[in-house]
Amino acid sequence: MALVVICGQPCSGKSMAAFCLAEALKESGCNQTVRVIDETSFHLDRNESYANMPAEKNLRGVLRSEVDRSVSKDSIIIVDSLNSIKGYRYELWCLARAAGIRYCVLYCDADETHCRKWNEERREKGEGAYSDKIFEDLIRRFETPDRRNRWDSPLFELWPHKEGIENTSTAIVDAISYLTKKADSKSRDVKTLQPTIATQNTRFSEANSLYELDRATQEVINAIVEAQSQALGGPLNGVSVGQGLPLINISRAVGLPELRRLRRTFIKLTGQTSLSGPPPPSDAENAKRMFVDYLNRELETA
Numbered sequence: 520m521a522l523v524v525i526c527g528q529p530c531s532g533k534s535m536a537a538f539c540l541a542e543a544l545k546e547s548g549c550n551q552t553v554r555v556i557d558e559t560s561f562h563l564d565r566n567e568s569y570a571n572m573p574a575e576k577n578l579r580g581v582l583r584s585e586v587d588r589s590v591s592k593d594s595i596i597i598v599d600s601l602n603s604i605k606g607y608r609y610e611l612w613c614l615a616r617a618a619g620i621r622y623c624v625l626y627c628d629a630d631e632t633h634c635r636k637w638n639e640e641r642r643e644k645g646e647g648a649y650s651d652k653i654f655e656d657l658i659r660r661f662e663t664p665d666r667r668n669r670w671d672s673p674l675f676e677l678w679p680h681k682e683g684i685e686n687t688s689t690a691i692v693d694a695i696s697y698l699t700k701k702a703d704s705k706s707r708d709v710k711t712l713q714p715t716i717a718t719q720n721t722r723f724s725e726a727n728s729l730y731e732l733d734r735a736t737q738e739v740i741n742a743i744v745e746a747q748s749q750a751l752g753g754p755l756n757g758v759s760v761g762q763g764l765p766l767i768n769i770s771r772a773v774g775l776p777e778l779r780r781l782r783r784t785f786i787k788l789t790g791q792t793s794l795s796g797p798p799p800p801s802d803a804e805n806a807k808r809m810f811v812d813y814l815n816r817e818l819e820t821a
């Protein structure tokens with residue numbers, strides 16, 4: 520029925536928020552199974568999980584697979600983890616879309632000083648705390664959610680250091696209201712995501728691949744539009760989209776609708792990985808390379 524992504528800096532109160540939300544949902548009489556998926560469900564240690572990139576990728580992969588297996592029309596799944604990378608939140612959003620369910624993000628926006636202090640207190644109490652090195656690294660790499668992104672919306676913001684974490688906190692109340700609103704509600708702000716052909720078959724081979732694909736192809740389109748406006752509709756020869764990447768060569772003016780259509784088809788072809796199909800491009804540079812090759816090919820024969 521819904522997927523809730525909790526996100527926030529390390530030691531910002533995410534687990535408290537997840538617990539509070541889950542309890543309040545159960546008490547709301549919403550008739551849904553409520554389940555929290557977090558690192559502790561897999562007995563994963565904080566410091567080990569974030570010790571290096573492979574470990575971190577593994578953690579994200581484990582949580583994502585569990586979310587993928589668990590999302591359904593009759594449960595509310597809460598993912599309690601840092602969920603700090605926007606590409607990863609995009610992937611979780613894709614899982615919700617593929618399942619045709621509601622989606623929202625609950626952001627624990629505690630300021631760094633408090634997170635640091637709470638982490639220290641955890642250490643003093645002998646509870647599992649982040650090491651200083653890992654804590655600072657996670658703080659630095661945090662990608663703040665932005666409600667203008669589909670995958671960060673609707674966004675409910677909680678300020679644990681100002682208002683604590685209670686089931687009366689505005690963000691929790693708003694999230695519950697959003698999650699429990701009747702499906703036939705006339706309210707236009709309740710969104711049930713609709714599966715598309717691409718998401719129904721989507722499987723991810725890399726943490727950021729689909730997000731990167733989306734962004735990288737958009738950048739190529741922007742470069743073409745910009746170059747075409749300077750070339751005043753003439754042919755484009757050798758437009759570069761980055762060092763070491765193939766050049767764009769287009770012999771005629773191509774309008775934005777056609778470019779968008781080609782982009783959509785390309786994403787469908789490469790982002791949709793069936794068991795027999797090729798994996799999606801694994802990073803932005805690769806995605807750009809493949810998309811430029813594809814455009815040069817498609818527009819050459821058009």
Ligand SMILES: Nc1ncnc2c1ncn2[C@@H]1O[C@H](COP(=O)(O)OP(=O)(O)OP(=O)(O)O)[C@@H](O)[C@H]1O
Pocket residue numbers: 527528529530531532533534535536565600637638641679680683684
């Ligand atoms: N107002 C507060 N809001 C949030 N946490 C607080 C507050 N006051 C104290 N804390 C302490 O901060 C610690 C962090 O809480 P919690 O485990 O919910 O954070 P977290 O973001 O889930 O941490 P992690 O990043 O390790 O998963 C707890 O020990 C909690 O007691």
